[in-house]
Amino acid sequence: MLEALRGIVGNKGLITDPTEMEPWITDWRQRRRGRALAVVQPASTQEVSAVVALCAAEGQPVFPVGGNTGLCFGAVPESDRQDRPGVVLSLRRMNRxxxxxxxxxxxxxxxxxxxxxxxxxxxxxxxxxxxxxxxxxxxxxxxxxxxxxxxxxxxxxxxxxxxxxxxxxxxxxxxxxxxxxxxxxxxxxxxxxxxxxxxxxxxxxxxxxxxxxxxQTPNTAHAWVSVISPAAAVALFAALQDRAGSYIQAFELVSAPQFELVRRHAERARFPFPEIPAWSVLIELGSEDATTALPAILEEVVGAALERGEVRDAVVATSEQQASEFWHIRHSVSEANKKEGIGIVLDIAVRSSDVAPFIAAAAAVAAERYPQAVSQVVCHLGDGNVHVILMFQRDFWATLPDEDPFALEVERAIHDVAARFGGTFSAEHGVGRKLTEELERLADPLRYELMTKVKALFDPQNLMNPGVLLAPKAA
Structure with missing residues (x-):
């Protein structure tokens, strides 16, 4: 098998040394490790075709991996057969x-x-x-x-x-x-x-x-707003839609505990307020028209919210550098969480109008059932995607007899809250290997049945990333 693969992709496209393979078979947070026969790196679609055809003939699973930045273990190679560990397929050489x-x-x-x-x-x-x-x-x-x-x-x-x-x-x-x-x-x-x-x-x-x-939208405006609550953030979003709906490029809601971790762990994190607000909203507006007064629109809408008592304070960026600092902090969340401890990241989506009551309900469940965790919120409020993150310290995590069942229990507790609001448990992170049981539990039974039939039609041998998305017995 290895020689046949080498004949397709050459020495440059084949990794078999266990040490060199390690980054390809472990997820980026170092929580789950798989195994594989080799890492194969084709340089063209024709080579991918030949590799996959060979794997189909030999009954070897194929585990595709991209940048390996996922949170649901979807790129971790795990075969249910010892004699058929499969190959990791990386397309990083196909970068044209x-x-x-x-x-x-x-x-x-x-x-x-x-x-x-x-x-x-x-x-x-x-x-x-x-x-x-x-x-x-x-x-x-x-x-x-x-x-x-x-x-x-x-x-x-x-x-x-x-x-x-x-x-x-x-x-x-x-x-x-x-x-x-x-x-x-x-x-x-x-x-x-x-x-x-x-x-x-x-x-x-x-x-x-x-x-x-x-x-391109060279005309942009950015603001960091301290709101009194998630409900106030929803009201601010609705008001901004009325005034500048087509200009809204980002509208993010983040809780103080989350930004405290960024302050603690991220480099070059310069916050615009002396104290991190309990609830921060980061806004970006953009227009193709250079004459549109976007900062004035932000000041008008946020100023009205300030008069209504929904906003405590706000900073509208006065330079590209300051705007870049805002978004650097926002995009440092994942790395800060990785350094802090073990975060159970929930990927919920509800209607934007339900974001505030969902956050309150999820916080109540988390406080009652998991007092060991610090609850954090990172929310793409404009599209209703709420990341509730329960952060556990590594010392507590080390005391667990079995980590995976506990993590699933935590996820189920918050997923059930999302279900009460008609939401989904996977908005943008995928299902991977982590949430296959949750998909089977929460999906409409007919929809799930049709998904298994689609899988069987396209992949009758179950060699394409087996164990991901659909539970093994359903695939």
Whole structure:
């Protein structure tokens, strides 16, 4: 098997040394470790096709990995057969920007392109790719599509699903499905590419994508607002929609305990207030029109909220440097949490109007059942995505006889709160291996049944990232 793989990708594309493989088989927070026969790094779609066809013939599972920044263990290789450990498939050598079309607003790229590199290519073409998140220096396009990533700009531009105009996918038998025309209108039946967005590599390997670019918004305004409560933040969001709905690019709500960890662990974290507010809202407005007075709009809306008593204080950025400092703090959250302890990160989505009562209900459950944890909130309020994070110290975590069942118990407690509000337990992080039981428990039974049938149709041998998304017995 190894020699056959070497014949396809060459020595440069094959890693078999256990020490060199270690970063590829362990999740980035060092909480879960898998095993694999090798790490395979093809340099083209044709090589991916040959590798997958070989694995199908040999019955070897294929575990795709992007930037390995996920939180649900979806990139950790775990096979249920000792004699078939499978291969980790990395597309980092496939990092080419194939083409940019300024008029149509399409960038066609390899799946291994790093998000930050796509940002730079879009700027060179006079456009922007509006997906922004903390791991953009390492996250790869294929992984972002496979998990339907979100980020801070969803309120205006939508998640990854809304930014994908076409895909190139290697199916489980090695055949290549090509859909890169990126036509704005195409009414020729089932839009199959949507099956692969959010499928977490369980139906095939995404090797290329046509992505929607947007006009640049050189005119921006940024504010850090201290609000009295999450309900006040929702009211501020509604007021801002009335005045500047099409300009809102980000609207983030963060609790003080979360930003305290950023102050403690992140480098270059300069806060605009002497004391971190109990509830902070970070706002970004953007316009293609340089004459639009965005700072004045922010001052008007926030000033009215200040008069109503919903806002305690606010700072509107007066320079690009200050705005960059705001968002550096926001994007330092994950790294700060990793350094602090063991965080159970919940990825809830409810309607924006339900954000405040959900946060209150979740906080009550957390305080009653898990007093050992500090509860934190990071909320993409504009799209209703609420990350409740229960932070446990490592000393407490070390006393647990079995970590995984305890973590699942914590997750279930908050997921049940989300279900009461008609919400979902997975908004942008995916399901991975961590939440397969929760998907089976909480999904509509008919929807779950249809998902298992789709999996069986595209991957009858269950070799594409087995154990991810669907529980093993259902796949």
């Amino acid at each position: 920007i194939r083409a940019t079309d300024r008029a149509t607003g399409i960038a066609t790229v390899d799946a291994g392109v790093v998000l930050g590199d796509l940002h730079n290519a879009a700027i060179e073409a006079g456009r922007q790719f509006p997906l922004h998140l903390g791991s953009e220096g390492s996250a790869q396009i294929g992984g972002l599509i496979s998990t339907n990533a979100g980020g801070t700009g969803v309120v205006r531009y939508g998640p990854m699903r809304d930014l994908v105009a076409g895909l190139e996918v290697v199916l489980a038998d090695g055949r290549v499905l090509t859909d890169l025309a990126a036509l704005r209108k195409d009414n020729t039946g089932y839009m199959l590419r949507h099956l692969f967005i959010g499928a977490e590599g369980t139906l095939g390997i995404i090797t290329g994508a046509a992505l929607r670019l947007h006009p």
